[in-house]
Amino acid sequence: MTKIEKEKLNIQINPNNRSQIQFLEETSPEKKALATSHPTINILGNPVTALSFEAQIKKILEWASSYQSKVVCVANVHMLMEAHWNAEFSSVLKNADIVTPDGMPLVWMMKLMGVREQNRVAGMDILLALCKSAPEQNISIFFLGSETTILQKMRSKLEREFPRLEIADMVSLPFRTLTAAEDEAIVKRINQSQANLVLVSLGCPKQEYWMHNHQNKVQAVMIGLGGVFPVLAGVHKRAPSWIQNLGLEWLYRLVQEPRRLWKRYTRTIPPFIWLCIKQLLSSKYNSV
Numbered sequence: 001m002t003k004i005e006k007e008k009l010n011i012q013i014n015p016n017n018r019s020q021i022q023f024l025e026e027t028s029p030e031k032k033a034l035a036t037s038h039p040t041i042n043i044l045g046n047p048v049t050a051l052s053f054e055a056q057i058k059k060i061l062e063w064a065s066s067y068q069s070k071v072v073c074v075a076n077v078h079m080l081m082e083a084h085w086n087a088e089f090s091s092v093l094k095n096a097d098i099v100t101p102d103g104m105p106l107v108w109m110m111k112l113m114g115v116r117e118q119n120r121v122a123g124m125d126i127l128l129a130l131c132k133s134a135p136e137q138n139i140s141i142f143f144l145g146s147e148t149t150i151l152q153k154m155r156s157k158l159e160r161e162f163p164r165l166e167i168a169d170m171v172s173l174p175f176r177t178l179t180a181a182e183d184e185a186i187v188k189r190i191n192q193s194q195a196n197l198v199l200v201s202l203g204c205p206k207q208e209y210w211m212h213n214h215q216n217k218v219q220a221v222m223i224g225l226g227g228v229f230p231v232l233a234g235v236h237k238r239a240p241s242w243i244q245n246l247g248l249e250w251l252y253r254l255v256q257e258p259r260r261l262w263k264r265y266t267r268t269i270p271p272f273i274w275l276c277i278k279q280l281l282s283s284k285y286n287s288v
Contacts, residue, residue, distance in 0.1 A: 038098065041110050044275050046083045046093045048075060048101050050115045056100055057129045063097075064139050064196035064221045071096045071211045072223040074123045076103035077250070079204050081268040084275065089205050092212045100126070104247035109276055113283070123228040124238060130197060135164035142168040142195035142220065144186075145202045146229040153233035168195035173202065187217050198222045201229040227253075 038059070040047035049056060063070045073079065073096045083090040093099055100121035101107050110118040134141060143151060151170040158165055169189065178186065190198055198220045200207045207224040214222065230236045239252035250269070254261050 040099070041113050041115055043106060043109050043113075044080050044084045044272075044279065046075075046080055046090055047096075047099050048080075048106055048110060049098045049121075050110060050118060052117070053119050053121045053125065053129075056098060056121050057126065057133070059098065060126075060130070060197075060221055060223070061133060061137060061139065064134075065137055067196060067219045068221065069216050069219055070098075070221045071208075071215050072098045072100065072221060073208050073211075074100050074102045074121070074126065074224055074226065075106060077105055077272045078264060078268050079208070080106070081272055082205050086205075089208070092205070092208050095212065096208075104244065104249070105272065105276075108247070109280075112280060120244075122244075123225045124231060126223065127199065127225060127228055127232065130199075131158060131162045131165050134197070135162070135166065138166075139196040140166035140168040140194065142190055142193055142198045143170040143229070144190070144198055144200050145171075145173055145207065148172045150229055150233045150235060153235070154229060157232060157234070168193035187214065191219050195220050199228075200224050201226060203227075 039050040041050045042048075051059070060070075060072060073093055075093070079093070079102075083093050101110060101118065102120070102122045104120060107118055107120050130139075130141065133139075143154065146154075151172055155167065155170060158167065171186065171189065173186070198218060200211060200222055202210055202224075204224070204226055207226065211222040211224055227236070231238050236253075236256055239249040243249060243252050250261075250265055254265060
C-alpha cells in the first residue's frame with residue numbers, strides 16, 4: 001500500500017513500531033497481498049479489518065456470489081486476548097480474510113490508532129444484513145452449530161422476518177470432536193447444498209479453528225458468529241442500542257449469563273485495557 005493510499009484511509013502506520021513490523025512478518029504473503037485492498041489495523045499483534053460495516057458486507061456478498069472459500073472472524077476483546085495468549089490461534093486470525101471489529105473497545109482502539117470513521121461490525125448486525133441482502137443476489141445460507149432447539153426457533157423467526165431468504169440447511173454439531181468420517185460428511189452436505197454462506201456458531205475459539213481448517217474444503221464464505229444464534233432465537237436478549245454504544249454490552253450479557261461469563265470477563269477485560277494502553281503509548285513514543 002502506498003503512502004498516499006494509507007493517508008486516504010486515515011490509517012497511521014508507524015514503520016518504527018516493532019509490533020507492527022512483527023505482525024507483517026508473521027502474516028502469510030497471500031494475506032499481505034489481501035491487506036493491500038483490505039487495510040487492517042494491528043491491535044495487540046492481531047489484524048482487525050479497517051473498513052466500514054457497509055464495505056465489509058459488500059465484500060462478503062461479492063465472495064459469496066462466486067462461491068469463494070473465505071474465512072470471516074468476528075472479533076471482540078475475548079477473541080483478541082485468546083490470540084494474544086495463543087500463537088496458534090493468532091495465526092488463525094492473521095490468515096483470515098476479514099476480521100471484523102465486533103466489540104466497541106476494538107472500534108475505540110482503531111479510532112485512537114487513526115481510523116477515525118471506523119464503525120462497529122457486529123455479529124448480529126452482520127447476520128441481519130446478510131439475511132436482508134441475500135435474496136436479492138440469489139445467495140443461500142447454511143447455519144451450522146448451536147443446538148437443534150435453537151436452530152428450530154431461528155428458522156421460524158427467519159421465515160417470518162425474511163420470507164424470501166433461502167435457507168440451504170441447518171445442522172447442529174455435537175460438543176465432542178467429530179470423527180474424520182463425520183467431518184467429511186458435514187463438508188459434503190454443505191457443498192451439496194450449494195450454500196453461498198456458512199454461518200458457524202461453535203463458540204470462540206472452536207469456530208475459528210473450524211473455519212480455518214475447512215478453508216478450500218467448504219466452497220462458501222464462512223463466518224463465525226458465536227453467541228448470535230441464541231439471541232436471534234430469542235433465548236437471550238440483545239442489549240439496547242444505548243448500552244451497545246457505551247461499550248457495555250458485555251455487562252448486559254453478564255447479567256444474563258453470570259456463571260458462564262464472569263470468569264471470561266475478569267480474565268480478559270483488565271489485561272486487554274492494560275495492553276492497549278501500552279500499545280498506544282509505545283506507538284506514540286516511537287513516533288516522536
